[in-house]
Amino acid sequence: xxxxxxxxxxxxxxxxxxxxxxxxxxxxxxxxxxxxxxxxxxxxxxxxxxxxxxxxxxxxxxxxxxxxxxxxxxxxxxxxxxxxxxxxxxxxxxxxxxxxxxxxxxxxxxxxxxxxx
Amino acid sequence: xxxxxxxxxxxxxxxxxxxxxxxxxxxxxxxxxxxxxxxxxxxxxxxxxxxxxxxxxxxxxxxxxxxxxxxxxxxxxxxxxxxxxxxxxxxxxxxxxxxxxxxxxxxxxxxxx
Numbered sequence: 477x478x479x480x481x482x483x484x485x486x487x488x489x490x491x492x493x494x495x496x497x498x499x500x501x502x503x504x505x506x507x508x509x510x511x512x513x514x515x516x517x518x519x520x521x522x523x524x525x526x527x528x529x530x531x532x533x534x535x536x537x538x539x540x541x542x543x544x545x546x547x548x549x550x551x552x553x554x555x556x557x558x559x560x561x562x563x564x565x566x567x568x569x570x571x572x573x574x575x576x577x578x579x580x581x582x583x584x585x586x587x588x589x590x591x592x593x
Numbered sequence: 594x595x596x597x598x599x600x601x602x603x604x605x606x607x608x609x610x611x612x613x614x615x616x617x618x619x620x621x622x623x624x625x626x627x628x629x630x631x632x633x634x635x636x637x638x639x640x641x642x643x644x645x646x647x648x649x650x651x652x653x654x655x656x657x658x659x660x661x662x663x664x665x666x667x668x669x670x671x672x673x674x675x676x677x678x679x680x681x682x683x684x685x686x687x688x689x690x691x692x693x694x695x696x697x698x699x700x701x702x703x704x705x706x
Contacts (some may be wrong), residue, residue: 480636509693509694511696516602516698516699517698517699518597518599518682518684518696518697518698518699519637519682519694519696520696521693521694521695524693532693535693567636567637569636578625579625579626579627579642579644579686580625580627580686580693580694581627581639581642582639582694583639584629584636584637584638585636586634586635586636587636
C-alpha cells in the first residue's frame with residue numbers, strides 16, 4: 477500500500493477484555509515497530525520486528541502485551557486483560573531497512589486509539 | 594529516565610515570524626537527531642534530520658542546529674505559516690543507544706494568521 481495502515485482506528489474496551497490491533501506496513505518494508513503514545517506525551521518504543529523475527533521487545537510494559545508478525549508483513553499487537561493504564565494511541569511504523577548506521581527514518585501509521593473503561 | 598526532553602509544551606508565533614523549537618538530550622551515544630511533525634488524528638511524519646558530526650542542516654524553511662557540547666538541538670522554521678501548526682517531536686537514535694528512535698514529549702506549535 478501507499479502508507480502504513482492501522483486498524484481499528486478507535487477501540488473502546490471494558491477493563492479485562494482482550495484487544496488486537498493490526499498494522500499493515502508499506503509493502504517491502506523489512507522493519508516494523510510498535511510505539512505507545514499516552515496523552516500529551518511522546519511515542520514510546522514497544523517492540524521491533526525485522527521480517528518475521530521479533531528482535532527487540534524490551535519496551536513491552538508487561539506480559540499482557542504480545543506482538544507477532546508471522547509472515548513478515550502484517551503485524552498484530554495483542555493486549556490481554558486490558559487495564560485503564562493501557563489507554564493510549566498505539567502507533568505502528570515501518571522502514572525499508574534497519575541498518576546499523578544512518579538516521580532511523582520511520583513511516584508511521586495514523587495509530588489505533590485504545591480507550592479502556 | 595527521559596533521554597530526550599522538550600521542555601516547552603507549547604509555542605505560539607505570528608505568521609511570517611521565526612519559530613524556534615528546542616530539544617535537549619542526555620545520551621551522548623546518539624548519532625542522529627530527527628524532527629517529526631504530527632497533525633491531529635494522523636501519525637508523525639518525518640521532517641528533517643541531522644548527524645551528530647554536523648552542526649547545521651537546512652531544508653527549505655526548516656533548519657536544524659545541533660550543539661553537541663550542550664546536548665541541545667533546535668528546529669527553526671522561517672517564515673512560519675499557519676499550516677505549520679502541529680505538534681513537533683524531537684527524536685534520536687544511535688548505534689550504541691539501541692538504535693531505536695527515542696522521542697521527546699513534543700511541543701505544540703500554533704502559528705497565528
